[in-house]
Amino acid sequence: MTAHRYLLLLCCLCAHWTCGTALSGLGQLLAPTNITFGMNGMFCLFWKWEKVTSTANCSLSYKTEILTSPANMSPGGKDKHPYYTIFLDNRINLNKDLTLKIYTQCEEQAPVIVSASKLFIAPLATGNPKTMVRNMTCVWHYKEYVICTWKPGEVASPSVNYTLHYWLKEENTCPPVGNEEPTPFYDLLDQGELCRNYTYHNGIPVGCQFKLEKNFNDFYRLVAVVTDRTQNSKAYIYFVCVNNIAKLKPPVINKIERTLSNSVLVSWNVSNTPEDSIYEVQLNKESYEVFTDQSKQIPNALPDVAYTVKVRVRLHQNAVSLPGPQNENFLWSEWSEERTLQAIEGGKTTFTLLLFLISFIIIVVVILLLVNVRRLRILICPQIPDPSKGISSDFQHWLQYGKSVYSEPKKEEVCVVSLLETSPSSSPVE
Incomplete structure (x- = not known):
């Protein structure tokens, strides 16, 4: 038991000596210093720092993170060069202080060795x-x-x-950074x-x-x-x-009419608008969205009601947006000029008479059905004969001795009729 303890202690000492030697060989990783911040052209943010010198026996790289960026975008990058540049993004607030977190790392070792992080906070534009x-x-x-x-x-x-x-x-x-x-x-x-x-x-x-x-x-x-x-x-x-x-020109309504199926058909024209666009049709304050098509048929229109229609348009993300997360709330155009579809004169009377006629026909049909329900039931479901009237209660006995269910027809009695003929000269019998 004692020998095992000494062996375990010896292994721990050897491991400690090996790790200590390795760490001392790597040296100490330092965080970047002398960071400057500005622009790389007018569309790219640009951070640059002094190259880190270290006794670590590996090639160094720098990892950066923009702490003010939202979680759904890439927060930074990793590069061996002592700078970081990124194209502007509308999800980064350029009018507040930007915070860059940066540290040095050595990936050739397992586990990866990193320096202490350094935060650099600065506004893009100075001032109150x-x-x-x-x-x-x-x-x-x-x-x-x-x-x-x-x-x-x-x-x-x-x-x-x-x-x-x-x-x-x-x-x-x-643009390439180079020595800029x-x-x-x-x-x-x-x-x-x-x-x-x-x-x-x-x-x-x-x-x-x-x-x-x-x-x-x-x-x-x-x-x-x-x-x-x-x-x-x-x-x-x-x-x-x-x-x-982008805000498009409002559509121009070129037709509004009623159809035979009691619908309202609206069509319009647009100019300088992509094919994949979204339209909104408003009919008496009821809104309908239309994709691509430049017409809309709205059902269940009443003949005695006047309808006012207007249309507007906006871009669709699938047609004109950039790849990646973008703003989907594109701007609507102004409403088109309103067009009014007048009510049909006498349309309410015709509609009422038609409704009354249909109701009257339904009532008459129901009454006829109720009066003739017994006859209809016999025709639809004829009565099945009761077999018990022709079959004995003792079914087995009936099978052996019983008569046919159907009685044989009775023989008809034949009466002989004689015809007596008389001559015309004979006198009538008194």
Whole structure:
């Protein structure tokens, strides 16, 4: 028993010495330092840090996570290069501080050895958040122009002069990094297109319109930035796929009529609209959704009721959306011009007479059936003869001695009739 204990102790000491030697050979993994943050072009976030030097006997890689990103998107990446760049995503709030978690790891060992993590928190655009514009939205009208609107910041000056710069990009790829350093966000503002057609409220710009003539299948991305000319207000950054803010022209109703089956048939035309679109038909405040087709037949229409119809349209995600999770709530167009289908004169009287006639016929048929129910029952279910009237109660005896169920026909008695003939000259018998 004692020998086994000594053997076990010796094994533990050898394992401890082996592990200690291995760990000392690996050295210590350090977290990245000297992290800088900015942009890689106007559509890519860019973090860069000083390359970690370590005595670990393996090739190092860096793992990153964006902690402010939602759970349903890729939070980061892993690379051997000392930087991380990612294309903009409308699920990342670009107007709040972004937190990057980064650590070094060595995967050539089992288990994987990682350094202590390091958090880097920084805003994309610096400034007081209360000076930033609020409730900014943009709408792409009819594949022709974009209108962006906003409200002034909470602490905006009465003389603030907002400007809007915008950028468009078709591919969702980032430029190669190479030896480039992150570009400060405000250094890129002058590279964007300046919007010039502003709307004002109390002397303050609260909206702007710029031209945008693109196709839905091009999947353009838009970055719009609103700040003041002196950059005393923090920049508000708006990023979106333009298909998600597209508003189509309203349909034009070309026909509304009644059918022989008591339905209302509505058809319409649209312009500059993809084939796979969704339409909504409203008939006297009742709504019906239509996919692809440019007509709708609505049943159970009453002849004495007037119907008012209008139609609107929006894009469908299957036709124009980007791959992956996207916004499914595309914008509806304005309602079409209302069309009214007048009630049929005398339609209510005709309908009432028809209903009365059908009811009268049904009542007469029911009465006839009740009066002749016995005859009908005999015709439908004829009576079966009772065999007990021709069969003895003792069935076995009847089988042996009984008579046929059916009686033999009785013989008819024959009476002889004689005909006496008399001559015409004979005198009648008295």
